[in-house]
Amino acid sequence: MEKLRIRRPDDWHVHLRRGEVLRAVLPYTTQQFARALVMPNTDPPILTADDVQRYRREIAAPPGFLPLMTVKLTAQTTPTSISHAFEHGAIAAKLYPVGVTTNAEDGVVDEHDLYPVFAAMEQIGMVLCIHGERPNTYCLDRETAYLDVVSWLARTFPRLKIVLEHITCRDTVAFIQNASESVAATITVHHLVLTLDDVVGDRLRPHHFCNPMPKSPADRSALIHAATSGSPKFFLGTDSAPHTREQKEYAAGAAGIFTAPVAMPLLATIFEEEGRLQWLAPFTSEFGADFYGLPKNEGQLELVREPWTVPETLAGIVPFKAGELLSWRVDT
Numbered sequence: 001m002e003k004l005r006i007r008r009p010d011d012w013h014v015h016l017r018r019g020e021v022l023r024a025v026l027p028y029t030t031q032q033f034a035r036a037l038v039m040p041n042t043d044p045p046i047l048t049a050d051d052v053q054r055y056r057r058e059i060a061a062p063p064g065f066l067p068l069m070t071v072k073l074t075a076q077t078t079p080t081s082i083s084h085a086f087e088h089g090a091i092a093a094k095l096y097p098v099g100v101t102t103n104a105e106d107g108v109v110d111e112h113d114l115y116p117v118f119a120a121m122e123q124i125g126m127v128l129c130i131h132g133e134r135p136n137t138y139c140l141d142r143e144t145a146y147l148d149v150v151s152w153l154a155r156t157f158p159r160l161k162i163v164l165e166h167i168t169c170r171d172t173v174a175f176i177q178n179a180s181e182s183v184a185a186t187i188t189v190h191h192l193v194l195t196l197d198d199v200v201g202d203r204l205r206p207h208h209f210c211n212p213m214p215k216s217p218a219d220r221s222a223l224i225h226a227a228t229s230g231s232p233k234f235f236l237g238t239d240s241a242p243h244t245r246e247q248k249e250y251a252a253g254a255a256g257i258f259t260a261p262v263a264m265p266l267l268a269t270i271f272e273e274e275g276r277l278q279w280l281a282p283f284t285s286e287f288g289a290d291f292y293g294l295p296k297n298e299g300q301l302e303l304v305r306e307p308w309t310v311p312e313t314l315a316g317i318v319p320f321k322a323g324e325l326l327s328w329r330v331d332t
Contacts, residue, residue, distance in 0.1 A: 186237025
């Protein structure tokens, strides 16, 4: 197969940042995806309906691309404010436990305190997206340790749609498979490629550092199986998270990997290697839309088997697989 044509995909988890970085990285998402769920942990954060409207205007999406907006949950979020944000275009709210990732210093300390907010979200049909890691826990155990919170949420609010974001381990894959239909998960490109050895194995690789951390080869295999299985409970969320080279190559380097420029070519390679190319389009273009209750995209994306070398930097940001040769490219 030399060409692959699929329904234009969606990215159900992306960081576009703000200001100059936003303008620099946005084209790498819009060239491949028709829609993207834009994360709210910006500086300043997206907390209210007014913030949603301002951020949407700042994104200034080109024709053919739709940014899907979110708001960040904090201790100050109320049922009224969350409903107002939903009315003004935020289709999901993002829960960051305090301190677990970039700009999560104002994250949630006790999820039970937000009971009225979750109840309001369940009633209006707003999706809850979760960065599922328990604070103050050994880094490789944080995701598994957080599953009891997700279990409580799913039991307490059975009609609340929950997306556990960027899952990384066998325990979470099994949890999602056994959960109700209202619980799903996104899987990133980089967690289908990396293990912890690629971050801190023979040498420290700061451009592979992200939260949650990649885990073992067995965990990666479980993710690959889930992504290529044809299960509608798993769909693409790249978690493409650009940081400048200075922010990454630093004593306290930022967590995040800029995967947007290589997302679809790498996925084509992974699914082809697994002999599961027939499930690439559902994983990227169908299952997420179905879970969120949105229509599938009408356009198409064409991938061509043509080797190309990923640039070493793009607008001062080191992309995933920088300097490496990829076998598929997006035909633009």
